[in-house]
Amino acid sequence: MDKPVNQGAWLLVLPVLLIVAFSAIVPLMTVVNYSVQDTFGNNQFFWNGIGWYQELLDPSTDLGGRFFDALWRNLLFSFLILAIEVPLGIAVALSMPRQGWRVAATLVVLALPLLIPWNVVGTIWQIFAREDIGLLGWVVNHLGIPYNYTADPLSAWVTIVTMDVWHWTSLVALLCYAGLRSIPDAFYQAARIDGASRWAIFRNIQLPKMRRVLLIAVLLRFMDSFMIYTEPFVVTGGGPGNSTTFVSIDLVKLALGQFDLGKAAALSIVYNLIILAVCWVFYTVMTRMDSGRS
Amino acid sequence: MLRARIVLGLYIGFLLLPIYWLVNMSLKTNSEIVSGLTLWPHTLTFENYTKIFTDPSWYSGYINSLQYVALNTVLSIALALPAAYAFSRYRFVGDKHLFFWLLSNRMAPPAVFALPFFNLYSAIGLFDTPFAVALAHCLFNVPLAVWILEGFMSGVPREIDETAYLDGYGFPHFFVKIFTPLVASGIGVTAFFCFMFSWVELLLARTLTSVDTKPIAATMTRTVSAAGMDWGLLAAAGVLTIVPGALVIWFVRNYIAKGFALGRV
Amino acid sequence: MARIDLQNLAHSYVPKPSGPGDYALKPLDHVWRQGGAYALLGPSGCGKTTLLNIISGLLVPSEGRVLFDGRDVTALPTEARNIAQVFQFPVVYDTMTVYENLAFPLRNRGLRGPAVDARVREIAELLDLTPDLKHRGSGLTADAKQKISLGRGLVRPDVAAILFDEPLTVIDPHLKWELRSKLKALHRALDLTMIYVTHDQTEAMTFADTVVVMHDGAVVQMGRPQELFERPAHVFVGHFIGSPGMNVLPATVYGRSAHVGGHEIRLARGYPPIDAGRVEIGVRPEFATLAPAGSGVPVRVRRIDDLGRVRLAKVELAGIPMAATVPEAMPLVGDEASLTFEREMVHVYADGHLVEGEAA
Numbered sequence: 001m002d003k004p005v006n007q008g009a010w011l012l013v014l015p016v017l018l019i020v021a022f023s024a025i026v027p028l029m030t031v032v033n034y035s036v037q038d039t040f041g042n043n044q045f046f047w048n049g050i051g052w053y054q055e056l057l058d059p060s061t062d063l064g065g066r067f068f069d070a071l072w073r074n075l076l077f078s079f080l081i082l083a084i085e086v087p088l089g090i091a092v093a094l095s096m097p098r099q100g101w102r103v104a105a106t107l108v109v110l111a112l113p114l115l116i117p118w119n120v121v122g123t124i125w126q127i128f129a130r131e132d133i134g135l136l137g138w139v140v141n142h143l144g145i146p147y148n149y150t151a152d153p154l155s156a157w158v159t160i161v162t163m164d165v166w167h168w169t170s171l172v173a174l175l176c177y178a179g180l181r182s183i184p185d186a187f188y189q190a191a192r193i194d195g196a197s198r199w200a201i202f203r204n205i206q207l208p209k210m211r212r213v214l215l216i217a218v219l220l221r222f223m224d225s226f227m228i229y230t231e232p233f234v235v236t237g238g239g240p241g242n243s244t245t246f247v248s249i250d251l252v253k254l255a256l257g258q259f260d261l262g263k264a265a266a267l268s269i270v271y272n273l274i275i276l277a278v279c280w281v282f283y284t285v286m287t288r289m290d291s292g293r294s
Numbered sequence: 295m296l297r298a299r300i301v302l303g304l305y306i307g308f309l310l311l312p313i314y315w316l317v318n319m320s321l322k323t324n325s326e327i328v329s330g331l332t333l334w335p336h337t338l339t340f341e342n343y344t345k346i347f348t349d350p351s352w353y354s355g356y357i358n359s360l361q362y363v364a365l366n367t368v369l370s371i372a373l374a375l376p377a378a379y380a381f382s383r384y385r386f387v388g389d390k391h392l393f394f395w396l397l398s399n400r401m402a403p404p405a406v407f408a409l410p411f412f413n414l415y416s417a418i419g420l421f422d423t424p425f426a427v428a429l430a431h432c433l434f435n436v437p438l439a440v441w442i443l444e445g446f447m448s449g450v451p452r453e454i455d456e457t458a459y460l461d462g463y464g465f466p467h468f469f470v471k472i473f474t475p476l477v478a479s480g481i482g483v484t485a486f487f488c489f490m491f492s493w494v495e496l497l498l499a500r501t502l503t504s505v506d507t508k509p510i511a512a513t514m515t516r517t518v519s520a521a522g523m524d525w526g527l528l529a530a531a532g533v534l535t536i537v538p539g540a541l542v543i544w545f546v547r548n549y550i551a552k553g554f555a556l557g558r559v
Numbered sequence: 560m561a562r563i564d565l566q567n568l569a570h571s572y573v574p575k576p577s578g579p580g581d582y583a584l585k586p587l588d589h590v591w592r593q594g595g596a597y598a599l600l601g602p603s604g605c606g607k608t609t610l611l612n613i614i615s616g617l618l619v620p621s622e623g624r625v626l627f628d629g630r631d632v633t634a635l636p637t638e639a640r641n642i643a644q645v646f647q648f649p650v651v652y653d654t655m656t657v658y659e660n661l662a663f664p665l666r667n668r669g670l671r672g673p674a675v676d677a678r679v680r681e682i683a684e685l686l687d688l689t690p691d692l693k694h695r696g697s698g699l700t701a702d703a704k705q706k707i708s709l710g711r712g713l714v715r716p717d718v719a720a721i722l723f724d725e726p727l728t729v730i731d732p733h734l735k736w737e738l739r740s741k742l743k744a745l746h747r748a749l750d751l752t753m754i755y756v757t758h759d760q761t762e763a764m765t766f767a768d769t770v771v772v773m774h775d776g777a778v779v780q781m782g783r784p785q786e787l788f789e790r791p792a793h794v795f796v797g798h799f800i801g802s803p804g805m806n807v808l809p810a811t812v813y814g815r816s817a818h819v820g821g822h823e824i825r826l827a828r829g830y831p832p833i834d835a836g837r838v839e840i841g842v843r844p845e846f847a848t849l850a851p852a853g854s855g856v857p858v859r860v861r862r863i864d865d866l867g868r869v870r871l872a873k874v875e876l877a878g879i880p881m882a883a884t885v886p887e888a889m890p891l892v893g894d895e896a897s898l899t900f901e902r903e904m905v906h907v908y909a910d911g912h913l914v915e916g917e918a919a
Contacts, residue, residue: 005386007387012377013376015376016374017392019429020433020436023432024399027413028410030413095298096302104547104548107543108540109309112313115542116494117511120511120535123316123529127315127316132331133525134315136312138331166308189644192638193615193712208652230496251405251406264409268405268406275402287390
């Protein structure tokens with residue numbers, strides 16, 4: 001089933017190419033342009049070469065220190081939410097009803113958080129976790145556990161991670177559920193006849209069928225958590241201190257807050273390259289799995 | 295089975311509780327909110343909602359948001375359809391790299407693009423129009439649409455194309471009359487995702503608008519005033535932003551599972 | 560190894576069945592002997608898969624009991640029944656090698672070490688899977704996968720019966736024959752009870768020593784393939800088995816003769832007056848032979864089909880279409896001809912059911 005070669009197909013791709021080029025390449029060129037210049041205010045630019053990049057990638061400088069701190073925080077955050085959302089998502093998918101009206105009802109409830117504007121997600125948790133008017137904050141504090149996400153870094157992290165789990169676990173669960181649905185009944189029946197345990201069924205039938213969708217889930221969750229901006233910005237604004245300042249938040253602070261365009265641009269480029277690299281690894285693994293499937 | 299119900303029940307409770315709390319807040323008066331924690335509104339009020347529906351600076355926010363979301367959805371699908379067909383049916387020079395490059399744009403952080411977009415759209419005079427936001431959201435929605443549609447289209451046997459050509463259909467006629475209806479569910483799923491990501495995105499939407507086309511999500515930041523937070527109004531506005539999403543989910547509920555797998559199970 | 564008793568067995572997917580129409584499987588009572596090769600034959604939706612799933616324990620019948628060697632297993636789950644089942648689509652655990660696939664049922668039952676190894680190698684040898692043992696299941700052809708599914712059933716030494724649910728559907732035609740012979744050889748070698756569900760009469764007739772024909776949730780006939788062919792107990796069996804199926808002609812029957820549209824057909828047995836809404840005679844094309852006009856019941860020839868080994872005539876008897884065999888030497892002149900019948904093979908049906916005549 002090899003696809004025929006047809007260079008005319010380029011014509012069909014052209015509109016997409018133009019719009020994405022307009023949306024991606026033109027702005028990126030602006031960014032590259034900024035990243036090699038310095039500015040002292042209104043439209044006065046000086047050639048700075050790779051100066052910003054050197055500063056950025058050297059953790060001993062102010063800029064570099066900021067960047068690496070934010071980067072580690074970002075990686076820790078991505079790691080935490082993946083470690084919670086993937087197993088939890090699988091568990092929820094395995095618990096989904098298989099037929100009846102409850103399927104549609106469950107799907108609708110699960111998808112709900114995914115369609116809430118991200119700043120509203122932030123608002124919901126900003127309210128819900130407050131110790132004075134929020135149910136969560138109030139209950140936790142009345143249980144005798146000190147909890148205040150605006151003052152205490154640990155509370156802030158717990159709030160943001162919980163919020164992300166609330167927001168995105170459904171995506172993992174829905175993807176896994178779609179994978180599970182593609183398993184024919186005969187597999188389960190055969191497994192029963194073979195005397196397979198619950199764990200053996202999961203390990204040998206369900207997990208292999210979910211492998212592809214899980215890869216998509218991990219890719220999307222890693223990328224989106226790595227780019228996260230709006231939700232923590234609304235809840236903590238990057239604080240207390242810098243304890244929840246992720247790369248995106250820092251970037252916007254630099255660019256729109258301090259108008260340090262050169263630094264911000266260099267940061268953008270490096271940030272984008274990291275994402276591109278990770279994306280490429282996933283893409284390669286995925287296409288390899290596709291071709292191995294046939 | 296019992297354990298499954300418990301897991302699912304707890305999870306659904308976890309999902310619904312914060313939303314319930316938001317609804318609860320939106321139906322309270324501000325004095326009740328600040329005077330202490332109450333599990334349900336003791337003095338039920340719809341004042342917060344009336345305010346939003348009667349104040350043009352509030353409700354125009356919803357109209358603005360829906361405008362650019364609709365525009366973006368139509369644009370993304372119209373552009374992505376032929377491209378997805380090309381990727382699913384043919385090989386051509388650079389196809390794999392092109393596909394990867396497109397996908398990588400879905401993964402590009404909006405924060406990187408906020409400032410350049412601001413400059414770009416100001417320069418071409420689209421700043422503070424729905425077109426600016428709709429075009430900007432194409433950055434991640436077009437690649438996504440191509441990806442999802444390609445998955446669905448690859449599920450349509452190629453024999454159908456060949457049969458249609460043998461029957462004397464030209465490409466445009468075949469594509470519109472025969473092929474597009476075959477991937478209708480895929481288009482529905484794609485529209486759902488374009489709607490979803492355009493609706494929930496705020497960073498670019500807020501950067502590219504100022505007065506005339508401010509999205510609802512940005513309007514909400516106005517609830518902070520000198521007199522402190524207007525929590526009830528904020529909650530009511532939040533509840534109203536959940537409604538369109540909930541409606542859309544209800545319409546596509548039977549396709550959700552397959553949709554989220556992006557046609558790739 | 561087991562004898563299977565089905566006692567007043569019935570199943571309905573509706574909680575409170577109100578009439579026969581609600582039953583996917585209408586009440587039946589059978590004893591299936593140890594070591595038999597049974598085929599459940601019928602069109603889709605006739606209840607054969609329901610019956611199979613009840614025997615394997617994937618489905619609990621709403622009425623009646625299932626006994627294995629006299630032991631009531633009705634409420635026992637599949638894994639406690641020592642049953643193996645092969646499905647329509649091959650089930651192979653993709654992540655395991657062929658060897659691990661075959662060892663899976665044994666390991667799940669707590670077996671370890673050399674006992675497992677010996678058994679797996681023995682079964683692999685039997686199924687010609689030895690060269691593939693180290694390969695992953697996912698890369699194999701459909702027939703090899705189906706052999707693995709079968710092997711997982713055979714590998715358990717205590718298996719009571721093997722059930723097949725249309726196992727050859729996805730197998731290439733030229734391999735079907737080979738796999739079917741393999742099954743038959745296994746049956747002879749292993750002395751297992753085998754139950755084979757299919758809608759393909761050739762598969763059923765060549766595999767089984769007892770064919771159970773099902774129609775609309777009920778067993779309409781159970782017998783050796785030859786019996787089904789020569790004495791269909793119901794017009795449905797006559798239609799369903801044979802190619803083309805049995806000719807069924809509305810008739811009036813009295814004593815030792817039947818009348819079809821004014822023509823008399825002699826019968827081998829005598830019949831009392833039949834009190835039924837619909838009286839028909841049934842005769843297979845193989846037992847109705849075309850002859851020159853004037854030597855039997857007159858018919859009009861519509862068409863002659865040359866099927867290679869035989870020639871088949873489409874004729875009209877008193878305006879009713881039917882099929883008949885054309886003898887090799889028969890010259891064909893015009894469309895006037897006549898039919899002769901093999902008297903023993905002309906059967907009488909009342910409302911679809913075979914009527915036993917009185918011999919001599």
